[in-house]
Amino acid sequence: MAATAPSRKRRTQAERTAETREALLDATIRLLYRNGYSGTSTEAIAEEAGVSRGALHHHFGTRAQLMADVIGTVYDRERLAYEEIATETGRGTHLSDWPEMLWEVLSRPSGLAVLEILQASRSDTELATLVTPMQVRVEQMSLEAIKQQFGSGDDAGLLAGIRLFVWAARGLSIAQVLAPDPEEMRRSIDFLKLLIDGAIRAGAIDSRGRPPLPSGN
Template sequence: MGAVTAADRADRADRADRADRADRSPKQDRSRATRQRLLEAAVACLAESGWAGSTVSVVAERAGVSRGAAQHHFPTREDLFTAAVEYVAEQRSTALKELPAQDRALVVAALVDLYTGPLFRAALHLWVAASNEPQLGSRVTELEARVGRETHRIAVRLLGADESRPGVRETIQGLLDMARGLGLANLLTDDGARRDRVVAQWTVLVEGALR
């Protein structure tokens, strides 16, 4: 047999590397899919059952994975639920960014919708738990501050708001505070009819402030 050349060794190493990447790719895809199922299941559990009823085991069962697999991705319960709320918040922010800029009626309605769905309910349960669970407190406070800043930035851009003008920043913040209040009112009863009237009036106020 002939001597193995440097080129042969390089070719074998390249083939081995490609085979290794091909083997890793399906595993990585499965890992990402498992992680996503866990995050979505965690938000659903938190929205439906609150913090007390949302354990890692319950989430893992709902996601169709083992508890061990869940803990591989999220070593602690706090890791799982803060990541879950952040994940869905990022999804909602992405959807919000895709709205037609400066269609203010649509933007105001979409901002209110952020606070009237399962994500807000899940986040609210997490906030309440954080007020009583020291290990959650700082993480949830930091997460909420980051999500709040991002939502404010998106609202400013979509509404075409100039925050250097007097009262504009306060108008945007008031809009977001109003949206949270409507979200709270919607937790106990369907507040849709009243919410529609309030949203319509706020659209008029926003238009006037930004004109």
């Protein structure tokens, strides 16, 4: 008797919905990276994802809402990527680990896709209304994660440091696309790491980025 193939489990409606949303988000990221914001229309996204425009609007409502959800999705993926790097390499416990870690994650196509959305929000009121509070939440979540990693401190100072590191890596990710030799950008990341190590050796900050305690404490 011939063996019968095992029956394939039928997907639930929730699973189909999640898969469609994921396909649309991934398609949007690919198109933003390849074509920029202006070249990422809802028609192109639906075609790239292999779904109808009606399905796109059903899941996200508007193009602006889809773009805002891309930012949230990319942030969640980036957070997991940092955790994976830390687990696999043991990096992340010292401040000087972070320029390279940020570069590894933010220079990916998804990081450039986010930059396309943020830039477009400057002249798109509907998009800015959705993206601006989301960007604030992302920074706040990053701040809380850093405080858990390195301990509490002056929130304004910590946030200033986060912005410096993140936007240095984001800016270099754009330069990487334009540079004749993309590897030159990694030298800039290495230079930032050297600056941090120098500040630590000079006693300006400790290995967690905190200024030294006043004498007598």
